[in-house]
Amino acid sequence: MRLVKLGLISVIVMTTLMFLLSLMFPSVVIVSRATDIHAPKSTIFPLVRNMNFWSKWVEGMNNVNVVVYNADSAKLGSTVVRVIGETDTTIISKWYTVNAAEQESTIRFITNTSQNITVVQWQFIQHIKWYPWEKFASMMNDKIIGARIEQNLANLKKIAEE
Numbered sequence: 001m002r003l004v005k006l007g008l009i010s011v012i013v014m015t016t017l018m019f020l021l022s023l024m025f026p027s028v029v030i031v032s033r034a035t036d037i038h039a040p041k042s043t044i045f046p047l048v049r050n051m052n053f054w055s056k057w058v059e060g061m062n063n064v065n066v067v068v069y070n071a072d073s074a075k076l077g078s079t080v081v082r083v084i085g086e087t088d089t090t091i092i093s094k095w096y097t098v099n100a101a102e103q104e105s106t107i108r109f110i111t112n113t114s115q116n117i118t119v120v121q122w123q124f125i126q127h128i129k130w131y132p133w134e135k136f137a138s139m140m141n142d143k144i145i146g147a148r149i150e151q152n153l154a155n156l157k158k159i160a161e162e
Contacts, residue, residue: 018132025128025135031142032123033149039160041089041109041118047156048107048120049091051081057155059148081105101126101134120156122149 037044047053050071055061060076061068068074072083078098085092089110095103103126110119124145128138 021132023130025138027128027130027135029126029128029138029141030123031145031149032121033146033153034119034121035150035153035157037118037120037157037160038116039118040113040116041111044118044120044156044160045109047160049083049086051083057159058152059155095124101128120153122153124149 047057051068051074052071054068054074055066060066063077065077066074074081080096081093082096083091083093089108091107093105095105097103103124106123106125108119108121108123110121112118124141126138126141128134
């Protein structure tokens with residue numbers, strides 16, 4: 001009986017400590033990457049704006065599980081992507097995945113016309129619930145999402161600079 005009591009108290013204390021530790025993690029996670037592209041914005045913007053062109057620079061867009069509905073929406077496996085806003089320097093999209101937190105993606109174009117350079121900055125914003133397992137899992141977002149963003153931006157740079 002004493003051993004069961006010790007085990008039960010230990011589980012309660014450890015669970016409480018993990019919960020309290022998770023409260024120190026932010027509830028909004030932002031993963032951002034940028035690259036300099038030696039090309040005018042007019043060359044890069046259509047490649048990013050129109051999802052029909054994503055197959056040229058976004059990894060995995062040639063997969064059989066990918067369906068591009070139109071220039072504004074696509075289904076990438078179990079994730080649906082929709083462009084929800086656009087200005088002359090920004091494209092905002094929502095990424096919806098079943099059983100996961102919704103993410104907002106923002107791609108910004110910062111131009112330097114004197115040097116014919118466009119900085120393309122891509123970021124993902126995710127609002128994390130209070131659940132400790134979601135907070136701990138979000139620690140890996142930078143490594144997982146960041147690496148993919150870097151690869152896709154490198155592909156975009158290569159195509160735009162040709």
